[in-house]
């Protein structure tokens with residue numbers, strides 16, 4: 001993410017949730033707010049995916065496939081994270097790299113919970129203008145602008161009133177791949193330093209895969225051919241972790257890993273039809289407790 005430009009990947013994930021709403025695993029997944037956060041242009045491929053109307057032309061087709069794939073990934077990861085939030089509630093919930101996450105506006109279970117959204121200043125400013133005057137269902141929502149490559153995350157949270165002596169649930173979804181291993185390590189250390197006993201860290205990350213990297217290179221190539229700036233040009237993949245290396249990082253920082261599942265397994269558990277298994281197989285959600 002660059003200064004002055006909001007995250008495009010945050011929009012793609014939001015388009016994925018909007019495309020999946022009420023359609024994929026409808027008994028377990030719903031995000032009716034996602035579509036409301038999108039611009040009319042951004043809703044076009046969402047509507048096409050919802051109706052299965054494959055558009056003509058390269059550019060529209062690339063956009064369609066990107067949103068379709070995003071919907072497939074968004075559902076199992078959202079359901080797994082929502083379940084982990086509900087299973088062990090804490091008075092504070094922090095969304096690390098919140099993007100266009102609508103949890104604070106869609107989950108009634110957050111009525112007694114103070115939510116903080118930490119994100120890059122440009123992405124956060126964009127989200128706030130998309131939200132307008134919308135009222136959250138959470139007890140409160142606070143916006144904490146942080147650039148993980150530059151700013152002290154822990155200092156920003158302390159300044160924003162986060163209580164390190166009370167348990168916190170941390171959701172770190174769709175962000176780890178865009179940070180270097182050193183940035184991921186520093187962020188886990190900062191999270192650990194502010195995690196009282198009873199805290200929970202829910203982290204979504206990518207495991208290494210040559211097939212997934214080739215698929216991504218192909219998607220970037222197709223975006224170039226379609227003369228669409230690739231969303232991943234400004235947000236390239238910077239780190240992947242095996243379940244074992246992620247577990248070591250979490251344990252070294254005082255967490256015990258409660259579960260760590262791949263998205264394909266989670267999607268099958270939801271009875272979802274899956275078209276592309278590689279990106280689901282390499283995406284993981286780990287839940288770790290203090």
Ligand SMILES: C[S@@+](CC[C@H](N)C(=O)[O-])C[C@H]1O[C@@H](n2cnc3c(N)ncnc32)[C@H](O)[C@@H]1O
Pocket residue numbers: 001007009010013014096097098099100101119120121123146147148149172173174175178
């Ligand atoms: C793929 S989006 C995921 C957003 C959200 N968690 C979700 O799942 O919908 C990636 C998010 O990471 C944030 N991000 C990426 N690099 C960042 C950085 N250096 N500092 C702060 N946020 C960053 C972006 O602003 C964006 O909101």
